Amino acid sequence: MRAEALAAMTAELTTVGNPSSLHTSGRRARRVVEESRESIASVLGVSAGDVVFTSGGTEADNLAVTGLYRARHAADARRTRVLASSVEHHAVLDPVEHLGTAEGADVEWLEVDHLGRLRVDLLEKRLAEDPASVALVAVMWANNEVGTTQPITEVAALCAEHGLPLHSDAVQALGQLDVDASTVDSLAVSGHKVGGPHGVGALVLRRGLALEPLLHGGGQERDVRSGTLDAPSIAGFAAAVLASAADRPERTERVRRLRDDLVARIVADLDGVTRNGDPVDCLPGIAHLSFEGCAGDALLLLLDAAGVECSRGSACSAGVPQPSHVLLAMGMDPVAAKSSLRFSLGRTSTPSDVDRLLEVLPAAVARARRAGPSR
């Protein structure tokens, strides 16, 4: 966690006060929450009243997708279509799919090109077919696996043309890119991706946009989200957002150079390595690579044993590696998809980390190739 976040969070943890209480301690905690809300809103380019605190990115995405669909469908029964990009994080993918199977929504997965970038031309056609039947559109700000950033401004313009709400999962983008939440109607962010605590996030929701709550109770957050506010986590989240906004230009430029160096050296040193995702419009810290003839999980094991930590696609709960839906949507075959690893660089990464990876990678790849690809 960032030092600023840790300090803000620790200070709150050592005091008492429920932000919804009316007494002195409650008012003090409420002030911390509201100042945090204002900080986050200012960084995201929206009003404080637009920010709804949640338990994290997953809740924010679920609330947006399900809440918007239910409210829009209830107001006009013809609105049954949900259009979402085929490379969304599971926090969007799964609630959308659930709306299809459990609530009769007509789900349309939006195509991406081989770099993972949304085909705006195809979205335009789909929207024009029958805009009155669309409940919502969901397109993430930047992809969590391959790092490709999406043409959000263009998508937002198309949606606005037809008066359709656009939700964007910006969990990966916050702190890495210039995220102007006023571009979209609904935006999900999370604390732990910006050096804040886990377990806190926010849905930035344009006021006036009807949304049905998922959690019913005290109505603490605009009656859109219930649950006692976690003032320490919110304080830590806000401190991290401010700090990551302050150092973003310098930090992301440094990380981008480090990442480009890493990719260039790996591609120069090893045969059969392919870089996935958009090489230009991409999150600065992500290098997503396929190693021909390797099983990604075998390579991960060998690198882990050599002290280098990397990931296979997104972290998965069951532990059973499936080929990434993102890579499949980009047109990659399942075996190649399973030969891929994501190397993530961040605020604390150094050139010596990259050197270390380059030291151990050739032997690990050679060994993983001997063990054979995933089947």
Added chain:
Amino acid sequence: MKVVAALSGGVDSAVAAARAVDAGHDVTGIHLALARSPQSHRTGARGCCTLEDARDARRVADVLGIPFYVWDLSERFAEEVIDDFVEEYAAGRTPNPCLRCNERIKFTAVLDRSLALGFDAVATGHYARIVTTPDGRELHRAVDPAKDQSYVLGVLDRDQLAGAMLPLGASFKTDVREEAARRGLLVADKPDSHDICFVPGGDTGAWLRDRIGAAPGDIVDAESGETLGRHEGAFAFTVGQRRGLGIGTPAPEGARRYVVGVDTGTAAVMVGPPVLLEVDTVIGDRPRWCGPALDTPLEGQVQLRAHGEPVDAVVAPATGADGAAQLVARLRERARGVAPGQAMVVYDGTRVVGSVTITTSARR
């Protein structure tokens, strides 16, 4: 050595891994994901690849302080174990999927991958002993006769045995449970798994019917040739089975009738008195040797099913009509309920000599 410990999420593999760590090996825990769509929870003692088991395995690795990964072997398991299981039943035989899994998955897919990745051995929680002699490694029965699993390892060949590590062979199960508790392994009280892990609910007959389809045929009296009834599929019957025949006609003098054979040509299930189950000659093919291959007759023992009693026998190599290598066992006393498809594991005392898949049995 660098060792992969296969962690099922159960108590035996946990203690086996712990002992490998104690012995000074560099141990990595691997949980095998064998089910394509795992159930979330264990129901009773059935199954071994639920998400709960994966979590238990991970917690064992945490406690032991070793790295932990899940290897997805569900495709290979489906092809080599489940499909084979269905095909064998459809052909009128009674396969043992645990042997198949040990041969093709744990000590082929996992062992090969481990060796390729730079490991030296795969440790499992099987109860059997590996004894090193000047002539090489030998596989022996476990010390605990109630838990001995040398039968299900009887399909390993010499190379597979060379890569196996079995730390529990000299222990009793009760001691292993106590040791697990002492080590703070939370799986100490977990029930033993039995039944077939990929048949949810444990109704193998219904599970097979869903996959093979109804294949009705007659139930025929093996002695008189009289048709006694109909069945929905011969795969629901195993040689030696008595219950669930659903025959209306009583046998003379109320004698019990057993399944004594399946005629795959006519789909007839043959039933008869228990004496027809008794055999003294068992023949099998596809020999597997975990030591030197048998080239002269051996005065030893054979075991004809998991948890079966060993039977004294003379076992000799032979050649089948099709030229394939066989083993013929002449039993010193008659055995009952020998089902084609099961393994006959040959022992010389406690030492496993090898195994064959039973093709035929007869009474002289």
